[in-house]
Amino acid sequence: MTRVVITGLGVVAPNGTGVPAFTEAVRQGVSGIRYDPQLEALDFSCRIAGTPEVTEEMKLRYFDPLELKGFNSGAVLYGVMAGMEAWQDAGLPAGNDIQQPDWDSGAIFGTGSSGVDKMREAIYRMDELQVRRLGSTVVAQTMASGISAWLGGKLALGNQVTTNSSACTTGAESVLMAYDRIRAGKARRILAGSTTDGGPYVWGGFDAMKVCTFKNNDRPAAGSRPMSASATGFVPGAGAGALVVESLESALERNAPIYAEIAGGHVNSGGQRNEGSMTAPNSEAVQRCIREAVRDAGIHPDEIDAINGHLTATSKDAAEVTNWSLALNRSGEQFPYLNALKCLVGHCLSASGSIELVAAVLQLQQGFLFPNINSEDLHPEIAAIVPREKIPQQLIHKDLQVIAKASFGFGDVNACIILKKYKR
Amino acid sequence: MDKTALMTTIKEVVAPYTKNPEALATLNEDTDFIRDLKINSANLVDVVLDVEEKFNIVIDNDSMEKMINVRSAMEVVENKLAAP
Numbered sequence: 001m002t003r004v005v006i007t008g009l010g011v012v013a014p015n016g017t018g019v020p021a022f023t024e025a026v027r028q029g030v031s032g033i034r035y036d037p038q039l040e041a042l043d044f045s046c047r048i049a050g051t052p053e054v055t056e057e058m059k060l061r062y063f064d065p066l067e068l069k070g071f072n073s074g075a076v077l078y079g080v081m082a083g084m085e086a087w088q089d090a091g092l093p094a095g096n097d098i099q100q101p102d103w104d105s106g107a108i109f110g111t112g113s114s115g116v117d118k119m120r121e122a123i124y125r126m127d128e129l130q131v132r133r134l135g136s137t138v139v140a141q142t143m144a145s146g147i148s149a150w151l152g153g154k155l156a157l158g159n160q161v162t163t164n165s166s167a168c169t170t171g172a173e174s175v176l177m178a179y180d181r182i183r184a185g186k187a188r189r190i191l192a193g194s195t196t197d198g199g200p201y202v203w204g205g206f207d208a209m210k211v212c213t214f215k216n217n218d219r220p221a222a223g224s225r226p227m228s229a230s231a232t233g234f235v236p237g238a239g240a241g242a243l244v245v246e247s248l249e250s251a252l253e254r255n256a257p258i259y260a261e262i263a264g265g266h267v268n269s270g271g272q273r274n275e276g277s278m279t280a281p282n283s284e285a286v287q288r289c290i291r292e293a294v295r296d297a298g299i300h301p302d303e304i305d306a307i308n309g310h311l312t313a314t315s316k317d318a319a320e321v322t323n324w325s326l327a328l329n330r331s332g333e334q335f336p337y338l339n340a341l342k343c344l345v346g347h348c349l350s351a352s353g354s355i356e357l358v359a360a361v362l363q364l365q366q367g368f369l370f371p372n373i374n375s376e377d378l379h380p381e382i383a384a385i386v387p388r389e390k391i392p393q394q395l396i397h398k399d400l401q402v403i404a405k406a407s408f409g410f411g412d413v414n415a416c417i418i419l420k421k422y423k424r
Numbered sequence: 425m426d427k428t429a430l431m432t433t434i435k436e437v438v439a440p441y442t443k444n445p446e447a448l449a450t451l452n453e454d455t456d457f458i459r460d461l462k463i464n465s466a467n468l469v470d471v472v473l474d475v476e477e478k479f480n481i482v483i484d485n486d487s488m489e490k491m492i493n494v495r496s497a498m499e500v501v502e503n504k505l506a507a508p
Contacts, residue, residue: 065440066440066441066467069440069470070470133473135469135470135473136466136467136469136470137470
């Protein structure tokens with residue numbers, strides 16, 4: 001069977017734009033959650049959010065001035081930045097100087113929505129009977145596949161170029177779709193990842209459902225509280241994560257840096273049956289997804305050193321930990337280390353899976369568990385399964401061989417990936 | 425507006441869309457937007473919108489179709505400016 005590895009990383013996250021800044025923030029437990037005056041002005045219940053900081057100078061590293069004319073799509077902005085960073089990190093070429101498409105390279109880059117702000121602008125114009133004044137920029141910034149199309153052009157990708165969408169599992173799913181396509185021998189390398197717009201017009205629906213916390217407006221950095229007894233909902237975020245997924249053969253031929261091996265994975269759905277619904281997971285499906293991923297990876301559940309969970313800071317965190325425990329048949333001192341990146345970046349929706357996967361790959365490559373900030377008051381149901389020392393509140397350096405990462409999304413959909421330290 | 429000033433203004437409008445700086449430097453009435461300036465065809469509508477804004481005129485769909493080079497663009501603008 002073809003072995004598949006990760007050879008490049010890119011990220012635009014609320015607590016760090018670019019892999020070096022993000023790595024440092026994650027290791028140090030720096031929160032990217034800030035007070036958002038626009039949310040207050042619009043009378044949102046939750047007035048804190050995780051929005052990446054992107055300067056004009058950063059934009060001009062990835063876009064030319066014409067592309068930035070009339071540009072107003074967060075999903076395309078973050079996705080192009082993260083995607084191109086990952087591609088160049090892997091030592092692969094980018095830019096207009098490339099004369100021919102690379103038939104062996106593609107992109108599977110997901111999003112939940114694209115260019116909501118751009119669409120809002122366009123809707124106002126159209127309602128003012130000014131459709132002819134929209135210009136040429138609306139479609140490429142608002143079509144769901146905009147992000148993969150932009151990346152495909154900038155990188156001259158000649159293999160499959162597409163966008164997947166499965167709510168908060170989107171990022172993990174994109175990596176597994178890339179993994180499957182490479183294992184099937186249909187591509188040699190795929191730029192996988194996911195992105196999302198941010199801002200009130202994306203987050204409003206969640207605010208209205210009261211799934212975002214509204215009790216932490218006065219303390220942004222302490223606002224995102226996965227696994228905490230005082231967790232009262234997620235903090236909305238935005239950004240993008242990108243991973244170059246490549247056959248081991250191609251990586252070795254190119255002498256590319258190898259961050260980690262994808263040992264296996266699984267995606268499934270709970271069919272919105274039993275306790276599963278549009279918004280809640282069917283636990284049987286979650287456990288099955290984790291077990292199938294472990295089986296696909298050909299490892300024993302006891303080999304998992306750490307879990308990078310979905311853990312959003314809602315009432316579902318305890319159920320997730322229970323599902324991990326039952327699926328792996330591990331609890332107490334035997335439970336793996338547990339990390340929840342959302343304590344630092346909030347819930348980046350369709351980008352969450354890929355941003356968290358970038359963190360998980362860095363954890364494996366550099367050997368560390370990052371601080372689970374805001375978990376000082378561990379939820380009693382979680383504390384009953386996992387000892388405190390397995391949910392570290394400080395940076396811990398530790399050699400890790402296997403990390404399991406899962407993402408769960410609206411629609412009762414699940415994805416789990418088993419990452420392994422690469423060995424020849 | 426005299427022809428030189430008109431051409432200079434059109435040159436300013438097309439500059440951000442031009443992929444061929446040499447052709448822009450030697451822009452004349454025969455310069456073709458797509459063939460010479462290598463403007464992406466999708467951007468032609470943006471050129472027209474920018475011309476409208478610059479001269480405070482409205483260019484109808486039929487005139488828009490004719491605006492494929494500097495000469496035709498100048499004619500369309502002159503006609504619109506001359507219209508009562």
